[in-house]
Amino acid sequence: MTRPYRLLSTLVNSPSDSPEQVAVESDFVVIFAALLCALVCVVGLVVMARCAWLRRRSIIHRTRGHPSANKGIKKKLVEALPKLVYESGKEDKAAKLSSGDCAICLTEYSDGDEIRVLPPCGHGFHVECVDKWLGSHSSCPSCRQILMVTRCKNCGKDSTVAESSAGAV
Template identity: 40%
Template structure:
């Protein structure tokens, strides 16, 4: 009987509980570590994709002030052909252009209209003069006017 009494005193359930707690910790710790690493990786990729690069990288980009974006000189702009809208000389362009593509206003009869030589697009004189002072091309088709 002493043998049976001693076996009843030993509790298998407590031993299994401790083993389960240790195994759970061994299993969840690596998964938690991987989860934290993936969160940091996601935040890093989000940061890289969202925020602009350093100022030195931005300053290396070409600016609009460079030589390729310089406009025409005032003498060249003033030498472009000008017509009065509604006159006989502008009838050839009346069927093509009824409005200025820069300001989107309809040409009124008697307004001064400039016609660009390479593409024959017509614009208000004051609109295209302002454009050509900063761009060397037609505002509509981008054909080059400068040499």
């Protein structure tokens, strides 16, 4: 049992090491550890700066090219879309609708409900539901067809036109 102790004591208290040499070695270890920490911090800052630069660059390129296609429609243009009062007995108005229920709130239309019909695709929704949807999206909730708002060259008024959006989601 004394053997491991002797080995440990010879390693810790070696007679050949002077106190000055031990102090120099410990200073070297402290300096080396500080430099290593500084290097890690500098590399981390460089990586964060590069990520921020790439993000800023991608945002600039995304907004310069063209605005987001699905960002919403102005309230004035939404209110200009046609609406009708649902009556189950009248077939001519019900024929304009693609289904008998609102795809946003998932409730069936009842007599007296105001329905807004999107002109390009003919899908109808409750006025409250579709107005809220079109405030943040510029597409039909059912078929996702993008509604483009264009300005008439002759009269200068805004109008809503459908854009074929096979890839739009």
